[in-house]
Amino acid sequence: MPAFNPDKDIPDLSGKVVFVTGGTSGIGKEIVLFLVSHNPAHIYFTGRNEEAGAAVVAAAKAKGPSTEITFVKCDLCSSRAKIRQAIAEGFKSDRLDIFIANAGIMAAPPGLTEEGFELQWGSNYLGHAVILQLLRPVLLRTAESGADVRHIQVTSYGHNYAPPGGIQFENLRKADAVGDFARYGQSKLAQILFCKAMVKRYPQITSVPVHPGVGNTNLLRNTKQSWLKSVLSAVSFLLKSAAELAYNPLWAATAPLQKLENGQYYEPVGKKTAPSKLARDEALADKLWEWTSNELNDVEAL
Template sequence: MGKSFDPAKDIGSLDGKVILVTGGNAGLGKQTVAYLAAHSPTRIYLAARTESKARDAISDIKNSVPNACEIVFLPLDLTSFSSIADAASTFKSQESRLDILINNAGIMAPPYSTTKEGYEIQFGTNHMGHALLTKLLIPTMLDTAKQPGSDVRIVNLSSMGHQMPVSKGIEFDQQALEKESTWRRYGSSKLANILFARSLALEYPTITSVSLHPGVILTDLFDNLRTNIFMKVGLYIYGIIGMILPGHYQGPEGGALNTTWCATTAKDELESGAYYMPVGKKSSGSSFARDEGLRKKLWEYTEAELQKHGY
C-alpha cells in the first residue's frame, strides 16, 4: 500500500516557487496544476500545444480553485525541437528561477509516425522532447538550487507500461521501431523516462530527480484507442483493474496524487533517481529499469542526438 496523501491538507506552502508542468491542459497535468495552484506558488507555467485548450484549462482551474496562483500559458509542441527551444527561451526571458519541473505530457499507442526530427512519435514526444526541454532549463534549475533553502525537483511521469518494452528494452534505430507493436514502442518510451530520471540524479546531484507511475487512469490519453472494439473491451478491463488494485485510480483526481506527492513531499522522503508507485511507494521497476548499461547508453545517445541538432 502507498502513503495516505490529501493535497488539501498535506501540501505545505509553495510560496516563492516557480513551477512548470507540461501537458497541463488536460487529464493528470491539469489536475496536478489545480492541486499545486491552491498552495501559493509564485507562478505555474502550463505548457501545452493548443492555446485554446490551455486557456480553457486555466479558466477551469481558476473557477475550481478560488485562491489559485497566477497560471501562465506556455506554448510547447514536444514533437518539434524548435518549439521546445522557443518555450525554454520564453520561460527564461520571464523567470530567473525554476523550482519544480513536471514532465507530465505524453502520448500512448498511436500508429507509427515520427516527430519533426525523425524520432518515433512516442519515443520522440515522451522522452526526446522532454529531454531537450529539461536540458535547456537545467541551467536555471542549477542556479535556483544554489539559493538558500532551495528544493529543486524534476518529476518525470513514466508508467507501469515500462515493463512491456521492445526486446532490447530500448531500440535506438527509429526506423526499426516501425516493425514493433505500438504498445512495445510505448513501453520503451516509458522505460526511457525512468532511466533518464536516474541519469539526471547522477549528473545533477543538487536537483532531486524522480520518476513515477500515476496509477491506472482513464484520461484523454486513451483517445487513440476508443475507436477499436477490442481496445474498448481492454479499456473496460483496465478500469476494473483500477478499482481493484490498491493505490490505483480511475480519474485524474486520484491519478495526479502521486505526481503531486513527488513534487511536494518533504525532501528527505524522496530518493533522487528513484521510481515511485502510488502513492509515494518506492519501486525497483523492471530489470531494464535497473540496467546500468542501458541507462548509460540512453544518456549518451540522447546527449549525442541533442548535440547533433545544435543543443
C-alpha cells in the first residue's frame, strides 16, 4: 500500500481544471482544500448550501489565491433540467482535466427524487450520470489535446451489500423496494459498473472507482440505521477524519498515470482490490450503460 501525503505527493496542477461534486462539506470540501494548494487553474465544486459554498470558496482562496474557485449550486436529486441549468450557468471552461463524483448519501430513509427515482439512486448514481453526460464532450476534447484526463467515482465497500441481482432496474422508482442499506449498496455498485462501462467506450478518459474508507463525516446524518450508528460510535477511535478519507480520491486523481489501471477499484490508499463479483460483471455493466443512455437520451451535452 503506497504511503500518501497530499501536501507533498500531489504534483503541481498548473493549467488543470477540476470539478468536484459535494464540495461544501466532508470529503468533498477536503478534496477542494487539498487540491487548491497545488496551483490548479480552476476548481468548480457543487453543493446545495450557498452559505457553506461561500465559506469553502473563502477558505480555498486563502490557501490558493492564484486558483479560480467557483461554487455551483446544484441538487443531484432535482430534475435533469435543473441540473443541466445549474451546470450550464456555473461551468464556464473549455477544458476539464479531473472530474470527481463525490457527493452522496447513505442509508437514507425512503424517498424519491424530483423525477421519481429512489433517493440514493438519484443522489449517488443518476445525478452524477447526468453531470457526466453534460461534461463528457469537454473531457473528451481535453483528452484529445493530449492531456491526462480522469473521472473518479467515490464509491464504497458498501457496494457489497447491493440487493440480489445487484441492480433492481424494475424497482428504481420505488422508495423502499429493499432496505435502506441495500439501496445504498445498489447505488454504489452502479458507480463501479459505470466506470467499467466508461473504460469500454471512452478509454481515453481514465475512469477509476475508489473506496475512501470509513470515517467521521456527516454521511450518516440522514440514516435511520440505529444499529449502524451504534457500531460506528463504538469504534469511533478507529474512524478516519474527513481529511484522511479524501486521500484515496486525491491519490486516484493526481498520482502518476502509470500507477493507475483504468477501470480498476482501489481501496485506501492506492490499493488495487477486486470488488464484488457483481461489480466485475461485464453484462451488468453493459445493461446499466444501456439503461442510463436510454434514460438520459433527452439530456443535451454542453
